[in-house]
Amino acid sequence: xxxHDTYADTLRxxxxxxxxxxGLSSGDLEVVMSRVLGHNIDYADLYFQYSRQxxxxxxxxxxxxxxxxxxxxxxxxxxxxEKTGFAYSDEIMMPALLDAAAAARAIARSGNPGSQGLAAxxxxxxxxxxxxxxxxxxxNDEDKVALLLKVEQEARRLxxxxxxxMASLGGSHETILVMRHDGALAAxxxxxxxxxxxxxxxxxxxxxxxxxGGGGRTDYRYFLTExxxxxxxxxxxxxxxxxxxxxxxxxxxxxxxLGPGWxxxxxxxxxxxxxxxxxNRKGTSAFANRLxxxxxxxxxxxxxxxxxxxxxxxxxxxxxxxxxxxxVLIENGVLKGYMQDRLNARLMGMAPTGNGRRESYAHLxxxxxxxxxxxxxxxxxEEIVASVQKGLYAVNFGGGQVDITSxxxxxxxxxxxxxxxxxxxxxxxxATLIGNGPDVLTRVAMVGRDLALDTxxxxxxxxxxxxxxxxxxxxxxxxxxxxxxxxE
Amino acid sequence: xxxxxxxxxxxxxxxxxxxVLEMARRHGATAAEVDTGTGRGLAVTVRKGEVETVEHxxxxxxxxxxxFGTRCGSSSTSDFRTEGLEEAVxxxxxxxxFTAEDPCNGLADPAQLAPIVxxxxxxxxxxxxxxxxxxxxxxxxxxxFAVDGRIVNSEGASATTxxxxxxxxxxxxxxxxxRSTRHGLSCAVIGEDESGMQRDYEYTSSRVPxxxxxxxxxxxxxxxxTVRRLGARQIKTCQVPVLYEAQVAKSLLSHxxxxxxxxSLYRRSSFLLxxxxxxxxxxxxxxxxxxxxxxxxxxxxxxxxGVATARRDLITGGVLARYCLDSYAARRxxxxxxxxxxxxxxxxxxxxxxxxxGLLKRMGRGLFVTELIGFGxxxxxxxxSRGAAGFWVEDGALAYPVEEITIAGNLRDMYKGLVAxxxxxxxxxxxxxxxxxxxxxxxxxx
Numbered sequence: 001x002x003x004h005d006t007y008a009d010t011l012r013x014x015x016x017x018x019x020x021x022x023g024l025s026s027g028d029l030e031v032v033m034s035r036v037l038g039h040n041i042d043y044a045d046l047y048f049q050y051s052r053q054x055x056x057x058x059x060x061x062x063x064x065x066x067x068x069x070x071x072x073x074x075x076x077x078x079x080x081x082e083k084t085g086f087a088y089s090d091e092i093m094m095p096a097l098l099d100a101a102a103a104a105r106a107i108a109r110s111g112n113p114g115s116q117g118l119a120a121x122x123x124x125x126x127x128x129x130x131x132x133x134x135x136x137x138x139x140n141d142e143d144k145v146a147l148l149l150k151v152e153q154e155a156r157r158l159x160x161x162x163x164x165x166m167a168s169l170g171g172s173h174e175t176i177l178v179m180r181h182d183g184a185l186a187a188x189x190x191x192x193x194x195x196x197x198x199x200x201x202x203x204x205x206x207x208x209x210x211x212x213g214g215g216g217r218t219d220y221r222y223f224l225t226e227x228x229x230x231x232x233x234x235x236x237x238x239x240x241x242x243x244x245x246x247x248x249x250x251x252x253x254x255x256x257x258l259g260p261g262w263x264x265x266x267x268x269x270x271x272x273x274x275x276x277x278x279x280n281r282k283g284t285s286a287f288a289n290r291l292x293x294x295x296x297x298x299x300x301x302x303x304x305x306x307x308x309x310x311x312x313x314x315x316x317x318x319x320x321x322x323x324x325x326x327x328v329l330i331e332n333g334v335l336k337g338y339m340q341d342r343l344n345a346r347l348m349g350m351a352p353t354g355n356g357r358r359e360s361y362a363h364l365x366x367x368x369x370x371x372x373x374x375x376x377x378x379x380x381x382e383e384i385v386a387s388v389q390k391g392l393y394a395v396n397f398g399g400g401q402v403d404i405t406s407x408x409x410x411x412x413x414x415x416x417x418x419x420x421x422x423x424x425x426x427x428x429x430x431a432t433l434i435g436n437g438p439d440v441l442t443r444v445a446m447v448g449r450d451l452a453l454d455t456x457x458x459x460x461x462x463x464x465x466x467x468x469x470x471x472x473x474x475x476x477x478x479x480x481x482x483x484x485x486x487x488e
Numbered sequence: 489x490x491x492x493x494x495x496x497x498x499x500x501x502x503x504x505x506x507x508v509l510e511m512a513r514r515h516g517a518t519a520a521e522v523d524t525g526t527g528r529g530l531a532v533t534v535r536k537g538e539v540e541t542v543e544h545x546x547x548x549x550x551x552x553x554x555x556f557g558t559r560c561g562s563s564s565t566s567d568f569r570t571e572g573l574e575e576a577v578x579x580x581x582x583x584x585x586f587t588a589e590d591p592c593n594g595l596a597d598p599a600q601l602a603p604i605v606x607x608x609x610x611x612x613x614x615x616x617x618x619x620x621x622x623x624x625x626x627x628x629x630x631x632x633f634a635v636d637g638r639i640v641n642s643e644g645a646s647a648t649t650x651x652x653x654x655x656x657x658x659x660x661x662x663x664x665x666x667r668s669t670r671h672g673l674s675c676a677v678i679g680e681d682e683s684g685m686q687r688d689y690e691y692t693s694s695r696v697p698x699x700x701x702x703x704x705x706x707x708x709x710x711x712x713x714t715v716r717r718l719g720a721r722q723i724k725t726c727q728v729p730v731l732y733e734a735q736v737a738k739s740l741l742s743h744x745x746x747x748x749x750x751x752s753l754y755r756r757s758s759f760l761l762x763x764x765x766x767x768x769x770x771x772x773x774x775x776x777x778x779x780x781x782x783x784x785x786x787x788x789x790x791x792x793x794g795v796a797t798a799r800r801d802l803i804t805g806g807v808l809a810r811y812c813l814d815s816y817a818a819r820r821x822x823x824x825x826x827x828x829x830x831x832x833x834x835x836x837x838x839x840x841x842x843x844x845x846g847l848l849k850r851m852g853r854g855l856f857v858t859e860l861i862g863f864g865x866x867x868x869x870x871x872x873s874r875g876a877a878g879f880w881v882e883d884g885a886l887a888y889p890v891e892e893i894t895i896a897g898n899l900r901d902m903y904k905g906l907v908a909x910x911x912x913x914x915x916x917x918x919x920x921x922x923x924x925x926x927x928x929x930x931x932x933x934x
Contacts, residue, residue, distance in 0.1 A: 410862035410875035484894025
């Protein structure tokens with residue numbers, strides 16, 4: 001997929017787009033960088049960003065609101081040892097850049113003297129995992145409205161118990177340009193789209209909710225292909241109708257079978273965050289200093305892979321200009337690697353892994369996940385369910401969260417069923433599942449052959465910064481996990 | 489090093505708002521409203537005695553909503569140059585060409601707009617140099633390390649100051665401005681013993697620098713909160729009373745507000761549909777908004793569409809007295825706006841007589857929850873299931889720390905079973921509550 005031409009085009013486009021209108025030349029950037037650099041600055045970067053986002057939303061059969069957002073700016077960072085100075089401006093103009101440069105470099109005064117600069121690690125080639133599409137221009141506004149109306153009609157057509165349909169369509173087009181202190185330049189043009197459908201069904205006075213959606217680094221035409229948009233409508237209605245039949249969920253510790261795809265949020269919470277470089281450098285993660293140890297059953301191999309074409313969590317380069325890669329986190333149960341940005345990689349004596357991400361120019365980069373998933377095993381998913389006498393089968397989830405230090409994590413099921421004598425039984429109400437990250441994967445007894453990635457709906461929050469991510473997994477059996485229902 | 493100084497008068501933001509309204513008029517909009525905010529601040533983090541980050545914040549944003557009759561469109565931008573503003577207005581107008589007619593759309597009724605804007609004493613700038621901020625954060629963290637030898641690591645201590653200037657204006661001639669500040673100190677530390685690591689934190693925040701707790705007090709509290717969690721274990725599944733510590737109890741009030749807010753009601757997606765006048769809580773429970781509180785973290789003289797706020801009851805003697813509505817939702821429901829465009833202001837539950845110790849004694853045996861994780865709340869059904877950590881309570885006293893458990897129930901039952909409100913009101917937030925004792929919930933564990 002790599003292509004020099006595309007890379008050169010992207011870089012030229014980003015420069016033309018971000019710098020030229022402000023009358024900035026590459027010489028000007030060098031002047032700014034020279035103001036940031038001092039004798040004890042180990043690392044510095046300038047991050048230019050321009051993004052346009054829009055959203056359209058439907059309720060009661062009509063698209064009643066739409067919003068458009070434009071954001072631009074430059075963030076300037078200077079790093080001395082473990083210290084970071086950071087300033088930003090929403091004006092891409094020379095005086096603002098010089099001000100921000102002066103503020104950022106003030107950190108150096110209290111910096112550690114004399115550690116040497118980073119060797120330049122410019123990627124000679126850049127991936128091309130998605131085309132530099134502009135989703136906002138990919139359909140005209142009438143067709144965006146029409147798409148939402150079609151989704152709404154499909155949901156209503158499916159079942160007379162559907163009382164409310166809410167649907168939203170969102171897209172963004174972002175151009176970034178990073179200049180590092182060693183002169184390396186990287187750029188990326190990132191499209192991202194998402195369509196969400198949410199329905200309320202009602203029967204005999206009982207109301208339940210179902211939702212679905214998807215998207216990725218492509219444009220709106222994606223939703224018109226392979227029945228994607230209408231598929232979300234059908235899925236939302238199906239979930240809501242299942243929930244109409246749901247009984248109280250069990251409470252206590254039991255075997256849990258997780259379905260394929262989005263339940264991979266398990267991996268994101270249970271081990272993903274704990275394997276981000278910053279927490280491990282600082283020793284605040286329950287996984288700190290455990291490289292090479294067995295932390296999962298032999299059946300588990302987990303990767304963080306930013307190189308999947310078109311996926312929501314994928315990037316051509318990360319926000320520090322490092323090409324993304326597929327990083328093995330756990331191989332056959334053994335902890336193999338952390339996810340790194342440049343700061344933490346340098347301080348830990350490791351290589352950056354292309355996981356340096358930031359919400360925007362106004363935020364500092366941190367090690368963040370891209371697409372995190374478990375590789376397929378060899379079991380038949382039906383055989384996995386059949387192996388459980390009494391337990392829970394959970395196939396859809398809302399959000400999750402983790403306490404990095406204690407390792408305790410949760411993720412909340414929105415569609416789940418009892419398993420009785422190896423058979424899928426009655427649906428149960430949503431319940432939160434809680435476990436301990438460092439040992440939950442040691443209890444993975446069976447791994448299915450049905451690896452699936454999620455449909456492109458994940459957003460991960462850390463330190464107040466949101467970034468799009470992906471997750472995935474095959475069907476898994478976890479021998480014991482605590483299920484937070486109400487039935488003892 | 490840099491200092492944060494106050495711009496005495498940020499006239500430009502008001503000019504920008506006026507300019508945008510004029511642009512909307514020129515584009516043919518029949519009405520328009522605009523929100524602008526500019527802010528600046530400093531955030532310094534120290535970790536293990538060394539500076540970790542020094543962040544200089546400087547933000548601005550403008551959002552505009554235009555109406556063409558009963559159709560609307562909106563947009564926002566950080567580009568305040570004339571061409572940037574023009575582009576934002578044009579984008580909003582373009583969107584309004586494709587959205588559907590909705591007779592409930594429109595500006596707030598002019599009769600309800602705040603006539604004068606009282607000074608709520610929200611602006612107390614802090615001339616905090618980077619060096620001073622570093623020194624405060626260091627004192628905070630040092631105090632944490634000094635509490636107990638088991639405090640072995642730190643996520644750091646921070647000192648932050650931020651000031652903002654916000655303007656809301658609409659084409660009915662309303663213009664309201666708010667200048668405000670917000671300052672804080674926080675500290676998060678890691679304790680370790682043979683059982684493993686635990687983390688907890690403490691913070692102080694205020695409109696007024698002098699009202700912040702001393703850094704030593706913040707650091708020491710963070711350390712005490714952390715150390716007491718060491719050795720936490722799972723408990724057996726059971727049904728017991730649950731006492732929510734004040735700082736996690738506020739989430740129970742947020743779920744209430746969300747369920748009685750306009751969008752949940754007109755979308756028929758709330759577990760509290762049609763409950764106006766119903767008894768939702770025991771009769772000793774009173775919940776109200778106190779928007780005009782001087783120096784309050786959630787104080788506002790007008791809401792997000794210029795409507796005058798006032799002290800208003802939400803729950804009176806356990807009964808739902810009103811919904812939380814903006815003008816749009818009010819029109820949808822044939823009611824009157826309650827000045828809740830943008831949310832509630834200083835939502836307060838009237839404190840009871842007992843302090844935390846008193847509530848622990850009253851509970852006797854049960855679970856004291858100090859941390860909640862996850863999002864397991866279903867707003868349509870009220871079903872509630874969240875991860876928790878805290879302490880097992882025996883004979884009215886903390887027996888041992890617990891973790892890896894969930895607490896579950898239904899919010900309707902939890903509200904009905906709200907036995908007591910503590911007098912330990914946490915005022916660091918827009919939602920102000922003491923600790924809350926819920927009669928019975930299911931705790932899932934081993």
